[in-house]
Amino acid sequence: MVNRPPNSYDVAKAAGVSQSAVSRAFSPGRSIAEKTRSKIFKVAQELDYKPNAIARSMSTARTNTTQQSGMVGVIVTRLEDPFFSKILNAFSRALQQMGLHVLLFSVESEAEVDNALYEFLQYQVDGVIISSAILSQKMAEGCRQHGTPVVLYNRYTKDKGISSVRVENFEGGRMVANLLVDTHHERIAFIAGAQGEPTNRDREQGFASRLNERGAELYKRDEGDYTFESGHAAALRLLSLAEPPDAIFCASDVMALGVIHAAKLEFKLSISKDLSVVGFDDIPAASWPGYQLTTIRQPVEKMTQEAVNILIEKMENPEQKAQTCLFPGQLILRESVRKS
Amino acid sequence: MVNRPPNSYDVAKAAGVSQSAVSRAFSPGRSIAEKTRSKIFKVAQELDYKPNAIARSMSTARTNTTQQSGMVGVIVTRLEDPFFSKILNAFSRALQQMGLHVLLFSVESEAEVDNALYEFLQYQVDGVIISSAILSQKMAEGCRQHGTPVVLYNRYTKDKGISSVRVENFEGGRMVANLLVDTHHERIAFIAGAQGEPTNRDREQGFASRLNERGAELYKRDEGDYTFESGHAAALRLLSLAEPPDAIFCASDVMALGVIHAAKLEFKLSISKDLSVVGFDDIPAASWPGYQLTTIRQPVEKMTQEAVNILIEKMENPEQKAQTCLFPGQLILRESVRKS
DNA sequence: CTGAAAGCGCTTACAG
DNA sequence: CTGAAAGCGCTTACAG
Numbered sequence: 001m002v003n004r005p006p007n008s009y010d011v012a013k014a015a016g017v018s019q020s021a022v023s024r025a026f027s028p029g030r031s032i033a034e035k036t037r038s039k040i041f042k043v044a045q046e047l048d049y050k051p052n053a054i055a056r057s058m059s060t061a062r063t064n065t066t067q068q069s070g071m072v073g074v075i076v077t078r079l080e081d082p083f084f085s086k087i088l089n090a091f092s093r094a095l096q097q098m099g100l101h102v103l104l105f106s107v108e109s110e111a112e113v114d115n116a117l118y119e120f121l122q123y124q125v126d127g128v129i130i131s132s133a134i135l136s137q138k139m140a141e142g143c144r145q146h147g148t149p150v151v152l153y154n155r156y157t158k159d160k161g162i163s164s165v166r167v168e169n170f171e172g173g174r175m176v177a178n179l180l181v182d183t184h185h186e187r188i189a190f191i192a193g194a195q196g197e198p199t200n201r202d203r204e205q206g207f208a209s210r211l212n213e214r215g216a217e218l219y220k221r222d223e224g225d226y227t228f229e230s231g232h233a234a235a236l237r238l239l240s241l242a243e244p245p246d247a248i249f250c251a252s253d254v255m256a257l258g259v260i261h262a263a264k265l266e267f268k269l270s271i272s273k274d275l276s277v278v279g280f281d282d283i284p285a286a287s288w289p290g291y292q293l294t295t296i297r298q299p300v301e302k303m304t305q306e307a308v309n310i311l312i313e314k315m316e317n318p319e320q321k322a323q324t325c326l327f328p329g330q331l332i333l334r335e336s337v338r339k340s
Numbered sequence: 341m342v343n344r345p346p347n348s349y350d351v352a353k354a355a356g357v358s359q360s361a362v363s364r365a366f367s368p369g370r371s372i373a374e375k376t377r378s379k380i381f382k383v384a385q386e387l388d389y390k391p392n393a394i395a396r397s398m399s400t401a402r403t404n405t406t407q408q409s410g411m412v413g414v415i416v417t418r419l420e421d422p423f424f425s426k427i428l429n430a431f432s433r434a435l436q437q438m439g440l441h442v443l444l445f446s447v448e449s450e451a452e453v454d455n456a457l458y459e460f461l462q463y464q465v466d467g468v469i470i471s472s473a474i475l476s477q478k479m480a481e482g483c484r485q486h487g488t489p490v491v492l493y494n495r496y497t498k499d500k501g502i503s504s505v506r507v508e509n510f511e512g513g514r515m516v517a518n519l520l521v522d523t524h525h526e527r528i529a530f531i532a533g534a535q536g537e538p539t540n541r542d543r544e545q546g547f548a549s550r551l552n553e554r555g556a557e558l559y560k561r562d563e564g565d566y567t568f569e570s571g572h573a574a575a576l577r578l579l580s581l582a583e584p585p586d587a588i589f590c591a592s593d594v595m596a597l598g599v600i601h602a603a604k605l606e607f608k609l610s611i612s613k614d615l616s617v618v619g620f621d622d623i624p625a626a627s628w629p630g631y632q633l634t635t636i637r638q639p640v641e642k643m644t645q646e647a648v649n650i651l652i653e654k655m656e657n658p659e660q661k662a663q664t665c666l667f668p669g670q671l672i673l674r675e676s677v678r679k680s
Numbered sequence: 681c682t683g684a685a686a687g688c689g690c691t692t693a694c695a696g
Numbered sequence: 697c698t699g700a701a702a703g704c705g706c707t708t709a710c711a712g
Contacts, residue, residue, distance in 0.1 A: 005486050007705055018683045023707060030708095033681055048482065053462040054409060055705035058398055058688045063708065069394060071443070071463075079432070080624075085425030092419070092446035101459065103411070104444040106432035119441065122393040123411075145388065146345050228628060261630040284420070288568060290601040290630075347689055358699045363691060370692095373697055395689035398704045403692065682712085688705105696698085 006047040015043040026051050057124065071101045072311065073120035073128040075113055079106045081226065081254060083281045087131055087153070090304035098312060100126070107133065114139045121146050127311045129153060132199070135162075149314035151307050154199055156324065163314070163322040165307040169199055172296040172329035173206025173249075176278050177214065179294075179331065180247045183340055185276060187219040189245035191234045191255055193226045200251045203280060207249060219245055224255050231258025239267050239275075246275060247337070253279035253286050253295055260291060260336070276337040280329075292335035303327050346387040355383040366391050397464065411441045412651065413460035413468040415453055419446045421566065421594060423621045427471055427493070430644035438652060440466070447473065454479045461486050467651045469493060472539070475502075489654035491647050494539055496664065503654070503662040505647040509539055512636040512669035513546025513589075516618050517554065519634075519671065520587045523680055525616060527559040529585035531574045531595055533566045540591045543620060547589060559585055564595050571598025579607050579615075586615060587677070593619035593626050593635055600631060600676070616677040620669075632675035643667050 008022040015022070017036060024030040025040040043049075057069040072095055078084045088104075095102050103125055105116035110133050117139045120128055128143065131153040135143075140159045143150050149163070156164035180188050190207060193200035208218050222238055224230030231250055235258060238245055250256040256279030263269040263277070271277060279286060282297035306325050314320045348362040355362070357376060364370040365380040383389075397409040412435055418424045428444075435442050443465055445456035450473050457479045460468055465488060472494040475483075480499045483490050489503070496504035520528050530547060533540035548558050562578055564570030571590055575598060578585055584607075590596040596619030603609040603617070611617060619626060622637035646665050654660045 003485075009705085019705090020683055020685095020707085021681090023705095024682085027707075031681060036681080048485065050458065050462050052464060052705050053459075054394055054397055054401075054464050055688090056707075057394055058690090058705075059707040061394075061688055063688095074444075079429040080422070080426055082420070082422055082425070085422070085428075086420050088425075089419040089446050092444055093448075096445065101463065102444045104414075104432055104442045105436065106429055108433075118390065119393075122390050123441065124392060124394050142388065228624065232629065257628075261628055265629050284568065285625075288597075288601055289572065289605050349689085359689090360691085360699055360701095361697090363689095364698085367691075371697060376697080392689050395704090396691075398689075398706090399691040401704055403704095684711090686708090686710105688707090690704090692702090694702105695700090 006049045007052065008049075011040060011044050011047060011049050014047060015040050061124065068126055069124040070099070071103045071123060071125045073103045073105065073116070073123070073125040075105045075107055075116050075128070075130045075133060077107055077110075077132045078226065082283045082285065083253070084131065086283070086300055087304060090300055091129060091131075091153075091308070094305055094308045098308065110134065117143070121148065127151075127315050129307060129311060130155070147318055149311055149318075151311050151314075153304070153307050156198075161322050163307075163310050163324065165303055165310065165325045165327075166199075167296075167298045167303065167327050167329045169202035169329075170206035172280060173203040173208075174210040175296060175329065175331050176249050176280075177207050177210035177216075179278070179333075179337065180249065180276065181211065181214040181216050183276070183338055185247035185338075187243060187245040188216065188247045188249070189220040189222065189238050190218055191231060191238070191248060191250045191259065192221065192223040193251035193255070195223060203251055224251075224258075226252050226254060228254050228258040228261075231255025232262045233258075235259040235262035236266060239263060239269070244275075247278070248275065249278045251280060253281045253283045253293060255279070256293055256295070256336075257285060257291065260293070271336050272338045278337060282332055286332075287334070294334045294337045295332050296329035297332050298329055299327050346389045347392065348389075351380060351384050351387060351389045354387060355380050401464065408466055409464045410439070411443045411463060411465045413443045413445065413457070413463070413465040415445045415447055415456050415468070415470045415473060417447055417450075417472045418566065422623045422625065423593070424471065426623070426640055427644060430640055431469060431471070431493075431648065434645055434648045438648065450474065457483070461488065467491075467655050469647060469651060470495070487658055489651055489658075491651050491654075493644070493647050496538075501662050503647075503650050503664065505643055505650065505665045505667075506539075507636075507638045507643065507667050507669045509542035509669075510546035512620060513543040513548075514550040515636060515669065515671050516589050516620075517547050517550035517556075519618070519673075519677065520589065520616065521551065521554040521556050523616070523678055525587035525678075527583060527585040528556065528587045528589070529560040529562065529578050530558055531571060531578070531588060531590045531599065532561065532563040533591035533595070535563060543591055564591075564598075566592050566594060568594050568598040568601075571595025572602045573598075575599040575602035576606060579603060579609070584615075587618070588615065589618045591620060593621045593623045593633060595619070596633055596635070596676075597625060597631065600633070611676050612678045618677060622672055626672075627674070634674045634677045635672050636669035637672050638669055639667050 012019040024032045128150045151163040222234040279295040286293040352359040364372045468490045491503040562574040619635040626633040
């Protein structure tokens with residue numbers, strides 16, 4: 001049988017002090033004599049004592065309004081997508097840097113979000129970040145009751161209590177419209193991400209409305225589900241038209257890659273010369289020599305950092321109002337769009 | 341000010357029962373009258389009561405040897421690599437399915453592993469999974485003291501107490517050697533992953549030794565760091581040789597993609613005709629129409645599931661011995677290697 | 681600066 | 697089946 005790991009009483013006894021003293025020694029900023037502290041540390045080291053974070057959070061729960069469990073719940077969708085794993089990594093690193101711990105839930109549909117949130121609340125997380133999904137009004141209330149701040153990433157809701165950090169999708173769509181009109185494309189198509197998905201909707205509306213403002217119009221619209229395969233399939237349909245498009249804007253880079261593969265292999269087209277392709281996100285592959293995809297970059301590092309900052313502010317001060325933070329996308333001109 | 345969420349006493353009072361009864365009602369399998377239980381549930385619903393998982397784990401810690409905190413620590417490396425995000429997703433889903441919660445730590449070097457482990461232990465995780473990294477002997481002891489099982493994924497150590505799940509890297513390397521010799525390649529090169537990395541070492545040794553057994557030899561060796569860019573750069577060097585290789589085996593698919601881009605764009609080579617390329621892992625992009633990369637597939641789903649099973653067995657029965665589980669890689673023949 | 685004691689919200693023998 | 701009570705390992709006023 002494994003004998004239980006040492007607790008603060010074991011250390012106290014061995015060091016000849018009270019248990020309170022041990023507790024203080026491990027709580028930065030508490031009043032304790034330097035001599036006592038070092039003695040306690042020495043003994044703790046020998047016994048290989050580690051403070052029990054679970055017990056600590058049980059105690060602090062009572063008084064401390066700020067950090068209680070030290071855990072932040074992170075809900076992620078489409079984790080296998082390179083863009084989203086990049087986001088998770090950024091969140092994870094940023095949170096770790098702040099001494100916070102991430103309780104992760106990978107969901108495959110919005111329906112799973114509420115359940116994940118429920119579990120997070122049971123675990124007394126100090127805050128929640130939800131990437132590319134929203135929560136129900138009911139769970140928003142639940143979080144409010146628990147005093148647990150929530151920040152949405154890549155999404156927003158009408159609920160005034162929920163913060164949101166995202167890129168300006170509508171504006172990003174407009175930028176692409178301008179680019180394709182400026183370069184004199186005549187049959188401009190759009191391949192949408194998942195149906196009814198807000199991010200896609202905003203990009204598409206910005207794109208289509210700006211096209212109209214510029215006196216152009218959307219030639220064709222097709223739809224995928226944000227995967228390479230779906231982009232590839234949509235391109236096959238579009239390029240089989242009697243009059244195929246001369247430009248395709250995709251709601252995401254991954255789909256744009258599918259389009260490029262289809263155009264080059266299936267139709268022997270030259271990208272940019274015969275067909276211009278634009279993506280959104282700026283994933284690593286977008287800059288690979290074989291792609292050189294023109295796209296709208298999301299400043300992921302800055303955005304995730306800001307989301308973490310907003311969360312922490314609200315954790316430290318519950319009176320803090322919810323915030324909405326919009327980041328402009330950046331047009332990255334590479335080689336997949338013809339010059340004029 | 342937010343008023344505190346209800347606890348079991350609040351529910352007990354409102355339902356006219358004891359706090360113990362409330363606790364039992366929420367613990368499956370405890371003796372309680374159906375009538376009492378349903379009354380408690382109704383009241384709990386009205387008050388929006390959720391059991392406090394932190395408090396629960398404080399209590400169960402004393403008696404229950406099995407699940408204590410309900411949390412499993414997962415340490416991942418290179419999260420931005422598509423193969424690794426796939427692994428994390430698989431772990432996350434498998435653990436969630438078992439009712440476990442994942443405490444995530446994303447590390448960027450092996451040096452961070454021990455610290456992550458230390459934090460996990462403080463949080464009383466019931467088990468730990470470490471993907472593609474190892475732990476120090478000191479932390480292995482620490483885990484043993486806490487009675488916390490550890491399973492290594494893609495790695496192994498000499499420590500008899502640490503379980504390991506991985507693909508047969510050595511054998512995988514041999515399979516590729518056989519393939520390239522069978523198809524009569526004459527100048528066979530290898531691009532290694534990170535220096536001294538055990539996964540790479542095993543693949544390379546299996547590859548090189550089998551080459552020799554077959555009367556062939558390694559023509560050239562170069563090295564990257566598992567990224568696309570590094571594979572691309574290594575290919576540039578290799579293909580600039582007066583006598584460039586006619587086959588390149590890469591320690592990972594991502595690097596192989598870099599090789600393909602370099603060969604096609606920089607050297608106008610035809611993949612398979614002028615140059616055969618083989619990868620390892622079988623990431624999604626390997627099967628994209630433009631790549632059709634021949635590779636060794638790792639059965640990720642089965643492997644992660646097995647790792648979770650081993651972990652849970654050990655969590656349920658501390659007497660359970662550590663296990664090592666090796667999975668054979670599967671040669672996936674696509675179009676990137678010439679037929680003869 | 682230090683210690684005794686209450687309390688965080690549960691679970692679980694122990695009686696009844 | 698049910699309730700009173702102890703205990704999980706901490707933190708934190710409160711006295712001294």
